[in-house]
Amino acid sequence: MSEDDRFVIIGAGPAGIAAAITAIREGIAGDRITVIEQGRRRDPSRVRGFGGAGANSDGKLVLESEIGGELHEWIKADIEALFDEVLDLYLEFLPEDRRGRYRAMRGRFRNPEAGARIGRACIRAGLEFIPADIIPLGTATCREVVSGWFEFLEQSGVEVLLETRVTGFRAEGDRWIVTCDDGRELAGRWLLAAPGRSGHDFLVQALEANGIETVNGPIDIGVRVETDARLTEPLTEATWEFKLRGLIEGERVRTFCVCPQGSVIVERYNEELLAVNGQTRPEQPTGRTNFAVLHTVTLDEPCHSPNQFAGLYIRTTIILGALNPIVQVWPNFERRRRSRMSDLRKCFIEPTLQRALPGDIRLALNARSCRVIEEFMHALDSDGLLEGLCSNRTLMYAPEAKLYTVRPARLSAELESERENLFFAGDGAGITRGLVQASASGIVAGREVARRARA
Ligand SMILES: Cc1cc2nc3c(=O)[nH]c(=O)nc-3n(C[C@H](O)[C@H](O)[C@H](O)COP(=O)(O)OP(=O)(O)OC[C@H]3O[C@@H](n4cnc5c(N)ncnc54)[C@H](O)[C@@H]3O)c2cc1C
Numbered sequence: 001m002s003e004d005d006r007f008v009i010i011g012a013g014p015a016g017i018a019a020a021i022t023a024i025r026e027g028i029a030g031d032r033i034t035v036i037e038q039g040r041r042r043d044p045s046r047v048r049g050f051g052g053a054g055a056n057s058d059g060k061l062v063l064e065s066e067i068g069g070e071l072h073e074w075i076k077a078d079i080e081a082l083f084d085e086v087l088d089l090y091l092e093f094l095p096e097d098r099r100g101r102y103r104a105m106r107g108r109f110r111n112p113e114a115g116a117r118i119g120r121a122c123i124r125a126g127l128e129f130i131p132a133d134i135i136p137l138g139t140a141t142c143r144e145v146v147s148g149w150f151e152f153l154e155q156s157g158v159e160v161l162l163e164t165r166v167t168g169f170r171a172e173g174d175r176w177i178v179t180c181d182d183g184r185e186l187a188g189r190w191l192l193a194a195p196g197r198s199g200h201d202f203l204v205q206a207l208e209a210n211g212i213e214t215v216n217g218p219i220d221i222g223v224r225v226e227t228d229a230r231l232t233e234p235l236t237e238a239t240w241e242f243k244l245r246g247l248i249e250g251e252r253v254r255t256f257c258v259c260p261q262g263s264v265i266v267e268r269y270n271e272e273l274l275a276v277n278g279q280t281r282p283e284q285p286t287g288r289t290n291f292a293v294l295h296t297v298t299l300d301e302p303c304h305s306p307n308q309f310a311g312l313y314i315r316t317t318i319i320l321g322a323l324n325p326i327v328q329v330w331p332n333f334e335r336r337r338r339s340r341m342s343d344l345r346k347c348f349i350e351p352t353l354q355r356a357l358p359g360d361i362r363l364a365l366n367a368r369s370c371r372v373i374e375e376f377m378h379a380l381d382s383d384g385l386l387e388g389l390c391s392n393r394t395l396m397y398a399p400e401a402k403l404y405t406v407r408p409a410r411l412s413a414e415l416e417s418e419r420e421n422l423f424f425a426g427d428g429a430g431i432t433r434g435l436v437q438a439s440a441s442g443i444v445a446g447r448e449v450a451r452r453a454r455a
Contacts, residue, residue: 005032007449008178008188010166012037013052014435015194015426017149018089018442019449020158026450030156034186036178038165038199041150046267046277047198050162051146053267053427054435058259058279059142060241061090061135061436063106067243068434069427071441076413079440086439087135093148094141102135109134114238121384122244130243138282142435168206169193169422176422190421190449194442195428197403198269200307203428204406212417213409216303217430219310220256220294220402222373223361224276227394228349229261232289232386236260242291244385246376251368253376256292256402261285263352264397266325273314276325276353276397286352292400293376295369310401316364317399326359327351330394334374336362348393361398406430414448415441423449 007023009016012035024030043049046056063083065072072079087106091099115131122129137145153160165181169191176191195203207214235242241258259278263286268274278290299306320326328339329347338360344351362370381389407430410418415425425431425441432438 004187005189005453006187007033007190007192007453008176008186009033009035009192009194010169010178011052011194011196011199011426011428012050012160013194013196013426013438014054015196015432015438015442016192017051017153018086018439019192019194019425019446020153021089021149022443022446023450023453024156024158026447028450028453030153030158034159034161034188035153036161036164036166036180036186038163041162045198045269046265047196047269050150050160051143052196053198054438055143055146056139057142057435058257058262059137059139059435060257061087061137062241062434063087063133063135063436066130067132069432069437069441071432071437074411074413074415074431075444077444082440082443083436085443086436089439089443090137090145093145093152098141102137105135107133109238109240111238117384118235118238118242121382125379125382125385126246127379127385128245130245132239132241132243134240136240136280136282139279140281140283166202168209170210171419174421190423190452192423192425192445192449193429194424194426197427199428200403200406207406207408210419212419214406215409216298216300216306217407218296218298219306220296221310221313221365221369222253222292222294222400223365224264224278224290224292224397224400225377225394226264226288226290226349226352226397227386227389229285229287229289231388231393232258232260235386236289244380246379248372248375249368251372252296253372254294254296255380256294258289258291260289261287262290263288264290264356265353266355272318273311274318274325275314275399275401276356277400288349288352290352293373294400294402295372297369307403310403313364313366314399314401317361320359320364321357325353325356326361326398327353327356328359328361328396329392330377330390330396331392333361333396334390338363346392347395349395351395353397356397361396364398402433415445416448421452
């Protein structure tokens with residue numbers, strides 16, 4: 001590795017950080033690595049800053065290749081072994097006693113007996129159950145891990161440029177030149193773009209500017225459901241995160257990101273773009289469980305802007321809520337009536353997200369998604385699943401959307417693009433959708449860069 005060979009990483013989310021830590025452990029000196037992050041060390045946006053969306057996430061480590069991304073489409077390595085590495089990357093930054101406690105949870109929520117019982121209830125309801133091995137760290141513990149990562153990078157001499165937004169990159173000879181919003185230009189022999197969902201627009205522009213072919217991925221739009229935690233207990237006790245899927249009118253719909261005893265929160269992409277999400281703080285149980293119900297929409301020719309389609313839903317919703325998310329009690333959603341404060345007062349549970357204003361989700365969300373979600377909710381309200389869900393004990397929040405649309409059309413098993421030494425990882429490039437797979441993708445790219453640096 002020559003004196004001026006650097007590894008430049010765009011985005012300090014779990015993908016970018018895992019790449020940096022892996023590269024150091026596999027032989028690249030820390031002072032040869034630069035990580036560029038547009039947010040602050042601790043950022044109020046919940047989707048930017050050191051740790052990325054991961055720093056404020058619910059900290060559920062989902063150790064399944066079928067969940068949280070499509071890494072298995074590219075990676076030839078043993079995915080299970082990779083997930084073990086990811087688990088180590090999180091747990092080793094916690095005190096020894098807690099490490100052991102979390103390790104002992106391996107398999108706890110993938111109990112075959114409970115799985116068989118839930119699976120049978122799903123057959124009766126016309127749904128599918130996906131068992132998953134989950135380790136729920138919770139938000140506070142996840143933040144501790146992220147702090148450990150920061151200290152590790154700092155002590156290893158990594159240059160972490162915070163509050164610096166990358167505006168583009170280009171190839172010059174055997175170097176990648178990265179331009180930043182403060183006018184700075186940085187040169188790297190290897191470049192990893194890991195900008196997460198909040199960096200999606202930047203990535204689309206950068207891919208286009210570099211002539212890299214892309215393909216549309218699906219988008220997920222829907223609502224966040226909040227209900228009485230006692231109602232969800234039979235499922236959350238057994239699985240923590242119940243992953244249920246339906247096929248309604250040929251459309252895919254599913255539960256996602258279950259937060260037992262959690263609260264509904266806001267994630268902010270910019271001044272105009274916000275969405276709801278969920279969080280569990282085990283130390284502060286709320287008596288409510290929330291989860292997303294998402295309708296997967298794939299838009300192909302002639303549409304090249306699936307994100308704009310989802311953006312329209314987000315914008316319309318927050319217009320209705322005067323720049324706030326909206327909340328509707330289930331009976332109003334079902335009867336096609338907007339909710340008002342008086343309906344919220346009559347509801348058996350209080351919303352955990354106080355700033356959400358009562359409104360009418362159907363005015364913003366397309367008719368097909370509403371129909372699919374309504375039918376799916378009725379299927380969930382079945383014997384052995386979430387009986388009692390479709391009642392005055394349930395609230396629906398909007399907008400809830402997951403945008404992972406444009407991805408590079410060609411990536412190698414090491415996540416290198418069609419351009420030499422340009423790698424992609426994480427959610428922004430449409431490769432992953434969760435902490436474990438995002439981190440795993442960073443490990444893969446970081447390892448390959450270290451191998452090339454040693455060669
Ligand atoms: C509230 C919430 C809860 C979640 N809970 C869970 C959970 O429990 N379990 C789970 O598996 N997943 C969860 N997720 C998803 C998880 O956080 C993401 O899948 C994961 O963080 C993706 O990692 P990433 O590194 O690809 O991207 P990110 O974490 O989004 O990080 C990317 C970073 O790149 C930076 N960036 C973007 N563009 C630029 C640019 N142009 N210049 C410089 N920097 C840039 C961003 O500021 C960001 O910090 C949650 C997400 C949210 C928002």
